[in-house]
Amino acid sequence: xxxxxxxxxxxxxxxxxxxxxxxxxxxxxxxxxxxxxxxxxxxxxxxxxxxxxxxxxxxxxxxxxxxxxxxxxxxxxxxxxxxxxxxxxxxxxxxxxxxx
Amino acid sequence: xxxxxxxxxxxxxxxxxxxxxxxxxxxxxxxxxxxxxxxxxxxxxxxxxxxxxxxxxxxxxxxxxxxxxxxxxxxxxxxxxxxxxxxxxxxxxxxxxxxxxxxxxxxxxxxxxxxxxxxxxxxxxxxxxxxxxxxxxxxxxxxxxxxxxxxxxxxxxxxxxxxxxxxxxxxxxxxxxxxxxxxxxxxxxxxxxxxxxxxxxxxxxxxxxxxxxxxxxxxxxxxxxxxxxxxxxxxxxxxxxxxxxxxxxxxxxxxxxxxxxxxxxxxxxxxxxxxxxxxxxxxxxxxxxxxxxxxxxxxxxxxxxxxxxxxxxxxxxxxxxxxxxxxxxxxx
Numbered sequence: 001x002x003x004x005x006x007x008x009x010x011x012x013x014x015x016x017x018x019x020x021x022x023x024x025x026x027x028x029x030x031x032x033x034x035x036x037x038x039x040x041x042x043x044x045x046x047x048x049x050x051x052x053x054x055x056x057x058x059x060x061x062x063x064x065x066x067x068x069x070x071x072x073x074x075x076x077x078x079x080x081x082x083x084x085x086x087x088x089x090x091x092x093x094x095x096x097x098x099x100x
Numbered sequence: 101x102x103x104x105x106x107x108x109x110x111x112x113x114x115x116x117x118x119x120x121x122x123x124x125x126x127x128x129x130x131x132x133x134x135x136x137x138x139x140x141x142x143x144x145x146x147x148x149x150x151x152x153x154x155x156x157x158x159x160x161x162x163x164x165x166x167x168x169x170x171x172x173x174x175x176x177x178x179x180x181x182x183x184x185x186x187x188x189x190x191x192x193x194x195x196x197x198x199x200x201x202x203x204x205x206x207x208x209x210x211x212x213x214x215x216x217x218x219x220x221x222x223x224x225x226x227x228x229x230x231x232x233x234x235x236x237x238x239x240x241x242x243x244x245x246x247x248x249x250x251x252x253x254x255x256x257x258x259x260x261x262x263x264x265x266x267x268x269x270x271x272x273x274x275x276x277x278x279x280x281x282x283x284x285x286x287x288x289x290x291x292x293x294x295x296x297x298x299x300x301x302x303x304x305x306x307x308x309x310x311x312x313x314x315x316x317x318x319x320x321x322x323x324x325x326x327x328x329x330x331x332x333x334x335x336x337x338x339x340x341x342x343x344x345x346x347x348x349x350x351x352x353x354x355x356x357x358x359x360x361x362x363x364x365x366x367x368x369x370x371x372x373x374x375x376x377x378x379x380x381x382x383x384x385x386x387x388x389x390x391x392x393x394x395x396x397x398x399x400x401x402x403x404x405x406x407x408x409x410x411x412x413x414x415x416x417x418x419x420x421x422x423x424x425x426x427x428x429x430x431x432x
Contacts, residue, residue, distance in 0.1 A: 003210065003417075004209075004210060004413050004416075004417075005208050005209060005210045006417075006420075024269070025197060025200065025265065025266065025269070026200055027196070027200065028200075028209065029416075030416050030417050030419070030420030030421075031419075031420040034416055034419070034420065041193070042193055042196060042197070045189075045190070045193065045273075046272065046273060047272075064139070065137060065139065065140055
């Protein structure tokens with residue numbers, strides 16, 4: 001009997017030009033070409049789709065959820081957010097009432 | 101780490117070093133409503149319960165396609181046939197999504213497919229019965245899909261990320277099954293006397309399996325407590341059954357349908373719940389163990405389909421290995 005425990009391909013789906021490709025799931029396939037065929041059947045039967053990507057799951061390197069603290073900010077980084085500034089108030093004070 | 105993570109975390113059983121601390125952190129995360137992802141530490145019991153549930157769910161999608169698939173050649177008219185083909189295709193697709201979700205917990209798909217065929221793993225009680233008439237197909241598509249949606253919408257909010265994602269996609273497709281099922285039932289209920297009788301007969305045949313669909317009563321269900329604590333399941337079997345009945349019993353009455361008298365169905369105004377005679381849960385367990393009227397036929401059909409599809413799998417493997425695959429002349 002043929003073993004169909006084939007490699008896993010992650011599937012990315014784009015709803016319209018200009019939209020990002022979004023990860024929707026994964027499938028088993030003997031190769032990338034067949035992965036595209038199966039991904040179309042599996043993930044593009046409903047809803048708009050203009051483009052599909054398949055990526056060998058083995059090619060993906062990911063961070064570990066255990067290490068999610070690497071994304072925490074060690075110090076106050078509000079200086080790099082637009083909300084970190086009181087500029088509207090300050091601009092008004094110098095007579096600029098138009099939107100920034 | 102490489103995704104998807106293959107090696108399973110250690111010390112996940114009671115008595116293992118660090119188990120209690122890990123369990124406390126895990127339960128706190130789940131209680132916060134955080135999703136669990138593959139590769140996270142999880143108790144072995146959580147992993148095994150999820151594998152069991154997702155495997156049975158996937159099997160049920162496959163076996164659910166069998167009684168309906170048998171009716172494709174006999175569908176009354178081209179539109180109904182197209183819709184039925186589409187529904188059957190959806191169900192098989194759902195099984196593929198679910199087997200993938202279960203695989204992220206460490207059980208290979210091949211093994212799950214084999215265990216269904218060998219009768220080692222279970223599938224939903226409702227597919228152990230024959231679909232005797234076209235009205236049975238309508239009742240399955242309307243009421244059984246409705247009951248399944250109650251269950252799947254709840255499970256989609258559960259704690260395991262891959263299962264939850266698969267279910268959201270599945271619920272989207274099931275919405276068409278439900279609409280089409282209701283449409284079929286309306287056609288029969290508003291048709292000739294023969295059609296109305298056929299629909300009522302189907303309800304009479306299916307009401308018992310439908311009442312059993314959400315599983316044993318809370319008084320008897322052995323898994324519910326831990327499944328709810330780990331947010332694998334968010335509502336008890338009886339709560340799901342009531343949710344289904346509240347919405348669909350009035351719709352059935354509206355179609356002029358009745359529930360067989362032996363159930364003594366009555367609405368309790370005080371609790372806003374339906375009361376009925378409790379199903380025989382021993383019978384339910386016996387059916388899901390493979391002793392239902394259609395159990396043997398289902399597995400025979402599934403085995404045959406798997407064997408007859410072997411050439412497709414062989415051709416795919418051969419093509420990927422760079423071998424020439426002869427194409428039938430008419431396709432050239």
